[in-house]
Amino acid sequence: MDDYFLKFEQRRPPEPLPYSAVRESIWQFLAVVALVVGGWYIWWRWTHSLNPDAMWFAIPLVFAETCAFFGMVLFVFNLWKDQPTKLEPAPAALADVYPNHPDGERLISVDVMFATYNEEPELVRLGIHDAKNIAYPHPIDVRIHILDDGRRPEMRAVCDEEDVNYISRTTNEGFKAGNLRNAMERTSGDFLVICDADTRPFPTILEHTLGYFRDPKMAWVQTPQWFYDLPEGERLHKNWERRFGPRGAKVAHFVEKVIGPVQVGNDPFVNDPKMFYDVILRRRNWVNASFCCGAGSIHRREAVMEAALRSFGANVEKRTFAVEEEFTVSSKERTVDPELMQAIRTQAATTEVLTPYRFHVSEDIYTSIVLHSDRERGWKSMMHPIVESKMLSPQDLLTWTIQRYKYAGGSLDILVNDNPIFRRGLTFPQRLMYGTTFYSYLAPIWNVIFLVAPALYLLTGISPVAAYSNEFFLHLIPFLVTLELAMMVGSWGISGYSAKASYLSFFPLGLRAIWAVLRGEKISFPVTPKDRQSGRFLSLVKPQLGIIVMTGVAAVWGIGALVIGGTPHTASGVVANIAWGLNNCFAMAGIVAAAMWQPPTDTKDIDE
Numbered sequence: 329m330d331d332y333f334l335k336f337e338q339r340r341p342p343e344p345l346p347y348s349a350v351r352e353s354i355w356q357f358l359a360v361v362a363l364v365v366g367g368w369y370i371w372w373r374w375t376h377s378l379n380p381d382a383m384w385f386a387i388p389l390v391f392a393e394t395c396a397f398f399g400m401v402l403f404v405f406n407l408w409k410d411q412p413t414k415l416e417p418a419p420a421a422l423a424d425v426y427p428n429h430p431d432g433e434r435l436i437s438v439d440v441m442f443a444t445y446n447e448e449p450e451l452v453r454l455g456i457h458d459a460k461n462i463a464y465p466h467p468i469d470v471r472i473h474i475l476d477d478g479r480r481p482e483m484r485a486v487c488d489e490e491d492v493n494y495i496s497r498t499t500n501e502g503f504k505a506g507n508l509r510n511a512m513e514r515t516s517g518d519f520l521v522i523c524d525a526d527t528r529p530f531p532t533i534l535e536h537t538l539g540y541f542r543d544p545k546m547a548w549v550q551t552p553q554w555f556y557d558l559p560e561g562e563r564l565h566k567n568w569e570r571r572f573g574p575r576g577a578k579v580a581h582f583v584e585k586v587i588g589p590v591q592v593g594n595d596p597f598v599n600d601p602k603m604f605y606d607v608i609l610r611r612r613n614w615v616n617a618s619f620c621c622g623a624g625s626i627h628r629r630e631a632v633m634e635a636a637l638r639s640f641g642a643n644v645e646k647r648t649f650a651v652e653e654e655f656t657v658s659s660k661e662r663t664v665d666p667e668l669m670q671a672i673r674t675q676a677a678t679t680e681v682l683t684p685y686r687f688h689v690s691e692d693i694y695t696s697i698v699l700h701s702d703r704e705r706g707w708k709s710m711m712h713p714i715v716e717s718k719m720l721s722p723q724d725l726l727t728w729t730i731q732r733y734k735y736a737g738g739s740l741d742i743l744v745n746d747n748p749i750f751r752r753g754l755t756f757p758q759r760l761m762y763g764t765t766f767y768s769y770l771a772p773i774w775n776v777i778f779l780v781a782p783a784l785y786l787l788t789g790i791s792p793v794a795a796y797s798n799e800f801f802l803h804l805i806p807f808l809v810t811l812e813l814a815m816m817v818g819s820w821g822i823s824g825y826s827a828k829a830s831y832l833s834f835f836p837l838g839l840r841a842i843w844a845v846l847r848g849e850k851i852s853f854p855v856t857p858k859d860r861q862s863g864r865f866l867s868l869v870k871p872q873l874g875i876i877v878m879t880g881v882a883a884v885w886g887i888g889a890l891v892i893g894g895t896p897h898t899a900s901g902v903v904a905n906i907a908w909g910l911n912n913c914f915a916m917a918g919i920v921a922a923a924m925w926q927p928p929t930d931t932k933d934i935d936e
Contacts, residue, residue, distance in 0.1 A: 336556050336557045337556075339556045341552075341554040341556070341715035341718065342554075342602065342715075344552075344606055344610075344713035344714055344715075345606050345607070345713075345820075345821045345822070347410055347411065347412040347413075348820075351817060351820055352409065352410055354817050355407070355814065355817045355818045355820075356408065356409075358810065358813050358814035358817055358818075359404045359407075359408070359814045359818065361810050361814070362400075362404075362807070362810040362811045362813070362814040363400075363401065363404060365806050365807045365810045365811075366397050366400060366807050366810075366811065367397070368803070368807075369803045369804065369806075369807040370390075370393060370394055370397050372803050373390045373393060373394075373793075373803075374390060374394075376794075376799075377390075377793045377794055377800060377803075378390065378792075378793070378794065379790075379791050379792055379793055379794050380794075382790050382791065382792060385781075385784065385790060385791075385792045386792040386793070388777050389777060389781050389792040390792075391774070391777075392774035392775075392777040392778055392781075393774075395770075395771075395773070395774040396771075396774055396778075398767075399764075399767055399768065399771060400811070402760065402763065402764040402767055403764060404814075404818075405757075405760055405761075405764070406608060406611060406612065406761060406764050407607065407608070407611050407818045407819075408611070409611060409614045410610065410611050410614075411613060411614050413610075413613075413712070413713050415536060415539060416539030416540060416542050417539055418464060418465050418466065418534070418535045418536075418538055418539050419436060419466075419538055419539060419541065419542055420466040421433055421434065421435065421436065421466075422434050422435070422436055422518060424436075424542055425518070425538070425541040425542060425544070425628075426518070426544065426630075427544055435467050435468055435469045436468050436469065436518055436519070436538065437468075437469040437470075437471065437516065437517040437518050437519075438468065438469065438470050438471070438517050438518065438519045438520075438521060438534060438538075439471050439473055439511075439515045439516075439517030439519070439520050439521070440459045440462070440470060440471065440472045440473065440521040440523065440529070441473045441475055441508065441511055441515075441520060441521065441522060441523060442455055442456070442459075442472075442473070442474050442475060442523045442524070442525060442527065443475045443477070443504050443507050443508065443522070443523070443524060443525065444474060444475065444476050444477065444478065444483065444524075444525040445476075445477045445478045445500075445525075446478050447525035447526065449480065449482050449483045449485075449486045450486075451525060451526055452474060452483065452486065452525050453486050453490065454528060455523060455525070455526070455527050455528050455529070456472060456474070456486070456487075456490045456492055457490075458528045458529050458530070458531075459472045459523075459529050460472065460490075461531050462529060462531055462533060462534055463531040463532065463534075463535060464534050464535055465535060468534070469517075470534070471493060471515070471517060472490075472492040472493065473492065473493045473494075473495050473511055473515060474486075474487050474492060474493065474494050474495065475495050475496075475507045475508065475510070475511045476494065476495070476496045477496070477497070477500050477503070477504075477507045479496050479497075479498075484496075493515075495510065495511050495514055495515075497510045504622075504691065505691035508522070508691075512629070512632070512633070516629075517629060518628070518629055518630075519538065519541070519626055519627065519628060519629060520626070520627040520629060520632070521533065521534075521625075521626050522622060522623060522624070522625050522626075522627065523623055523624070523717070524622070524623040524719060526719045526720040527623045527624060527717050527718075527719050528556075528717055528718045528719065529624075529716065529717045530715075530716050530717055530718070532714075532716060533551065533626075533716040533717060534626075536712065536714055536716060537549045537551065537626050537712055537716065538626070540710050540712070541626075541628060543708060545705070545706050545707055545708045546628065546707075546708050546709075546710060547627070547628050547631035547632075547699045547707035547708060547709060548620050548625055548626060548627040548628065548631065548632075548696075548699070548709055548710075549625065549626045549709070549710045549711075549712050550609070550618060550619070550620055550621055550624065550625045550709070550710070550711050550712065551624040551625065551626075551712045551714070551715065551716040551717060552601065552602075552605035552606065552624070552711075552712070552713070552714070552715045552716075553601050553605065553621065553623060553624050553715075553717070553719060554601070554715040554717070554718050554719070555599055555600070555601070555718070555719060555720065555721030556718040556719070556720075557720050557721055557723070558594070558595045558599055558600060558721050559593060559594055559595060559596060560591065560594050560595075561591040561592050561593035561594030561595075562591065562592055562593060563580075563584070563590070563591065563592070564580040564583060564584055564590040564591070564592055565577045565580035565581045565584060567580070567592040567593070568580040593925075595826070596918075596921060596922040596925040597721070597722055597725065597728045597922050597925075598826050598827065598829075598830040598918065598922075599721040599722060599728070602822055603819060603822050603824070603827050605711065606713065606822065607818075607819050607822060609621075609711045610711045610713055612711065612761050613709075613710060613711050615755070615757035615758060615761060616700070616708050616709060616755075616758065617700065617709075617757060617758045617761035617762065618709050618710065618711035619692070619693045619696035619697070619700075619709065619762070619765075620692040620693065620695060620696045620709070621692055621693075622691075622692040623717070623719060624716065624717045624719075625692070631699055631705075631707055632695070632699075634702075634705065635695065635698045635699050635702060635707075690734075690735070690738030690739055690741070690742060693738075693739065693742065693765075694742055694746075696709065697742070697746075697748045697751065697754070697762065700753075700754055700758055701748070701751050701752065701753030701754045702753060703752075703753040724865065724925075725865040725868050725869070725919070725922050725923045725925075726865055726868065728922070729837060729868055732834065732837055733837055733840065733841055734851065736769050736837065736838055736841035736842075737841040737844055737845060737851035738851055739765060739766055739769050740766070740769050740770075740841055740842060740845040741845050741851050742766070743766040743769075743845075744845050744846070748762040748763075748766075749762065749763050749766075768831075769838060769841065769842075770838075770842065771831065771838065772834065772835040772836075772837075772838030772839045772842065773839070773842065775831075775832055775834075775835045775838075776835050776839065778832075778912070779832070779835065779875050779912050780875075780878075781905075781908075782879065782882070782905035782906070782908040782909040782912065783875075783878045783879050783881075783882035783905075783909060784882075785886075785901060785905045786879075786882035786883055786885060786886030786897075786902065786905050786906070786909070787881075787882045787885055787886070789886075789889060789895040789896035789897040789901075790896065791896070791898075791901055795898075796898055796900040796901040796904055797900070801900075801904075826918065828915070829914065829915035829918050830918065830919070832912070832915040832916075833872055833915050833916050833918060833919040835871070836871040836872070865923040865924075866920075866923050866924065868923060869916075869919055869920050869923045872916040872919055872920055873916075873920060875912060875913070875916050876913045876916050876917065876920070879909040879910075879912060879913050880913070882909065883906045883909055883910075886902045886905065886906065887902065887906075889902075890902050
């Protein structure tokens with residue numbers, strides 16, 4: 329096995345962001361100010377700023393701004409409230425997590441499941457070793473299972489050597505979801521720990537999380553995913569010394585004295601999930617809307633199986649009703665013979681598949697929606713703040729693209745075909761939280777307008793606003809400033825620019841996913857490669873390169889037109905759109921650099 333990733337074994341995950349009531353109050357105040365100022369700006373844009381001579385340009389841009397503002401409203405709701413997380417003491421026996429259970433005195437049993445297909449068996453062995461080191465303050469029955477959908481003799485051999493349970497099947501129906509279903513049929517643990525092939529659980533994963541299940545309504549606990557192999561880069565002065573010699577190092581030292589330490593080449597693919605887990609998902613706990621993200625999650629078996637049985641029953645009834653309706657229409661009979669009706673139900677029940685995890689590319693979030701919508705049981709979820717496992721990150725743009733397309737396509741498929749916003753059982757805040765997730769994947773539609781708009785003005789001089797006047801900037805600038813201040817405080821402790829840039833540069837992949845779902849194309853279940861794919865991947869970033877080139881050419885043209893004269897360009901319009909275009913180019917530059925990134929030959933961290 330390639331030992332590249334083993335060089336990062338000594339890295340430790342960051343601590344979770346601490347809760348601060350004072351900071352939360354400041355954030356909420358600034359968020360309200362930004363929403364009010366933003367609403368004022370959007371109203372003014374629609375009512376006073378449109379260029380009547382270029383409505384074909386003015387309407388799409390203000391539509392894009394309105395869509396983005398609505399996304400901001402949803403995001404503010406998402407981040408609105410945090411709460412301190414209280415770790416409950418680890419339960420000692422089954423009665424602590426299943427009140428009145430007839431076998432309440434027996435040990436808690438936990439199935440640790442590693443789902444694998446074609447990953448290197450030695451990589452899975454690392455996870456097995458770590459799972460064997462799981463500690464617990466009380467006697468507990470932990471069973472390790474390898475769910476091999478690749479049916480590989482070498483994987484079975486590793487399981488035999490490590491004395492863990494090997495589970496396989498004859499088909500790959502349902503892919504990962506089907507793999508988990510097959511394993512659940514052959515295991516009996518009270519709780520399930522879901523791991524991918526590269527997941528490396530920490531010894532504390534059960535001690536820190538099973539306490540949440542003292543609440544009998546707790547269905548699952550998600551822990552943050554942490555990629556321990558992310559490039560940490562090197563300090564600016566070291567990088568410039570290599571590139572430009574001693575003089576470059578002196579300049580870099582001066583820069584770092586002014587703005588603080590700077591790391592070059594860290595996390596080129598913006599894989600650090602801290603913003604998502606520590607801010608976005610964690611702040612959904614207060615309305616019971618944090619969803620499962622697969623690896624690193626702990627599930628109550630009863631909840632998963634009960635949701636599957638309810639879904640099974642509902643699907644049988646739906647199919648029975650459809651057949652009954654078709655029969656009454658075709659035969660012109662008002663009722664169906666009871667014996668025939670029973671036969672129809674039996675046929676539906678025997679052909680319907682019981683799926684604890686829905687056969688879907690996004691089975692994790694889909695299962696979350698099913699459980700959250702079970703109002704009768706009132707299942708709860710928890711986003712645990714502490715990292716309890718580590719895993720590998722995408723190490724090249726091709727792998728990054730496969731993963732992000734799967735996320736986008738799977739989420740959009742749920743939005744179009746089983747929209748949770750209208751699903752019975754979900755509370756209104758839960759609908760908004762899920763809606764925020766799915767709405768974010770629609771952003772490429774209006775982001776592409778934001779990317780093209782400045783170049784279009786610079787090339788033609790046609791303005792989407794009545795004028796780039798003082799009135800325009802007096803409405804725009806307060807909105808941008810208050811928004812930036814609010815988001816800076818709301819995500820305090822995490823750099824937000826790289827995430828925003830990645831969100832903007834995601835547009836080609838997002839548009840492709842949207843188009844695929846609208847055409848009814850089935851989103852596939854590709855396994856995310858765990859090894860770096862060779863080569864450079866500039867072909868994957870042609871649209872982003874096109875934005876950079878187009879904006880650069882447009883900027884030169886706009887400046888020339890302003891100097892020569894005879895065009896509708898104005899100085900304020902050219903300056904504003906060049907600044908806007910440069911921001912777009914900086915956002916695109918990150919993913920272009922990622923396409924050309926190569927891992928360093930020496931992976932030793934350089935911190936000095």
